[in-house]
Amino acid sequence: MIPYGKQFVSDEDIREVIKVLQSDWLTTGPKVAEFEEMFADFVGTRHAVAVSNGTAALHCIMYALGIRKGVEVILSPMTFASTANCVVFQGGYPVFADVEADTLLIDPEAVRSKITLKTKAIIAVDYAGQPCNYDALIDIAKQNDIYLIADSCHALGAEYRGQKAGSIANLSAFSFHPVKHITTGEGGMVTTDSFEFAKRMRRFRNHGIDADFRKREQQGTWYYEMIDLGYNYRITDFQCALGISQLKKLPQWIRRRQEIAQRYTRAFADNPAISPLKLRKDVSHAFHLFVVKINSKNIGLNRAEIFSALRKEGIGANVHYLPVHLHPYYRQNFANDIGDCPVAEDAYQQIISLPIFSAMSDNDVAAVIKAINKVTHFNALS
Numbered sequence: 001m002i003p004y005g006k007q008f009v010s011d012e013d014i015r016e017v018i019k020v021l022q023s024d025w026l027t028t029g030p031k032v033a034e035f036e037e038m039f040a041d042f043v044g045t046r047h048a049v050a051v052s053n054g055t056a057a058l059h060c061i062m063y064a065l066g067i068r069k070g071v072e073v074i075l076s077p078m079t080f081a082s083t084a085n086c087v088v089f090q091g092g093y094p095v096f097a098d099v100e101a102d103t104l105l106i107d108p109e110a111v112r113s114k115i116t117l118k119t120k121a122i123i124a125v126d127y128a129g130q131p132c133n134y135d136a137l138i139d140i141a142k143q144n145d146i147y148l149i150a151d152s153c154h155a156l157g158a159e160y161r162g163q164k165a166g167s168i169a170n171l172s173a174f175s176f177h178p179v180k181h182i183t184t185g186e187g188g189m190v191t192t193d194s195f196e197f198a199k200r201m202r203r204f205r206n207h208g209i210d211a212d213f214r215k216r217e218q219q220g221t222w223y224y225e226m227i228d229l230g231y232n233y234r235i236t237d238f239q240c241a242l243g244i245s246q247l248k249k250l251p252q253w254i255r256r257r258q259e260i261a262q263r264y265t266r267a268f269a270d271n272p273a274i275s276p277l278k279l280r281k282d283v284s285h286a287f288h289l290f291v292v293k294i295n296s297k298n299i300g301l302n303r304a305e306i307f308s309a310l311r312k313e314g315i316g317a318n319v320h321y322l323p324v325h326l327h328p329y330y331r332q333n334f335a336n337d338i339g340d341c342p343v344a345e346d347a348y349q350q351i352i353s354l355p356i357f358s359a360m361s362d363n364d365v366a367a368v369i370k371a372i373n374k375v376t377h378f379n380a381l382s
């Protein structure tokens with residue numbers, strides 16, 4: 001089975017992790033700060049705050065912004081549940097704005113229509129690794145004096161008009177889950193130019209305490225104070241050692257993902273059953289996912305049948321995502337229902353994510369293309 005995504009850990013990565021395991025620091029040590037500094041330099045921000053996972057990164061952002069009961073946050077329904085959950089964790093109200101049909105990125109006009117006096121932030125999801133229309137979203141945020149957040153968990157290494165993902169919004173979240181561009185096992189990061197936001201998030205990840213153990217060691221003191229209610233969202237030093245080693249290889253891995261995407265796009269250009277999502281001209285796509293729409297009317301097979309057929313061919317296709325507003329929790333607790341985001345709902349019935357990861361061989365790519373052509377009867381049609 002060729003999975004839709006997979007980590008690659010080299011011998012060099014393993015050696016760097018072992019060095020930390022043999023050191024005096026396993027958690028909250030020097031590698032955390034080193035990873036943060038390297039990551040901030042990579043994306044082009046003043047600050048980066050490392051945490052235990054991408055969900056924690058999003059939650060830290062909501063805390064830093066002061067999201068609370070009575071506050072609304074607008075977001076895309078075409079995302080993993082964490083993007084909405086982080087709002088609810090802080091007592092806020094998630095408001096779903098529909099997506100563009102050709103990219104499945106949040107539609108700026110849909111965002112504009114959802115703004116109220118209670119709106120405090122927009123979360124733009126860089127779906128599949130393609131940056132959103134940030135010029136339009138920044139204008140909306142400025143006009144309404146609200147914050148713009150980037151859920152860039154799919155988009156590490158992507159660029160929007162020459163700016164790297166992570167450097168465009170007020171705060172940006174990343175994930176280092178094994179299927180992402182680099183991995184720390186689990187792990188996440190928030191990037192921002194705001195010293196105050198970074199300070200608040202570092203405190204929040206450490207139980208709300210004003211100084212972690214390493215800082216107290218450096219200062220030669222035992223004393224600390226809990227300033228606010230926080231969480232244990234800390235990341236370990238050996239995870240950060242892996243992240244540092246992996247980040248060095250990220251540019252070549254992004255190029256490989258882009259090569260695979262280009263090969264898929266060429267291969268499916270004449271297949272009436274398959275339509276890849278539109279690639280914007282002003283971006284460099286990071287291709288965390290390669291998402292296609294199944295044109296069921298052209299082949300007489302629906303998405304579920306294509307999915308099952310691909311699995312039988314050894315292709316680990318997946319579906320990203322059931323729109324968040326349709327999950328039972330969000331329908332029951334936030335009065336969401338079918339028809340609220342018709343573009344996202346229609347796309348969900350058609351989309352499939354095909355395997356794409358940096359360690360895919362040319363033979364793997366050829367096997368995916370062959371399987372797609374077989375199950376869509378493309379040879380017979382052509």
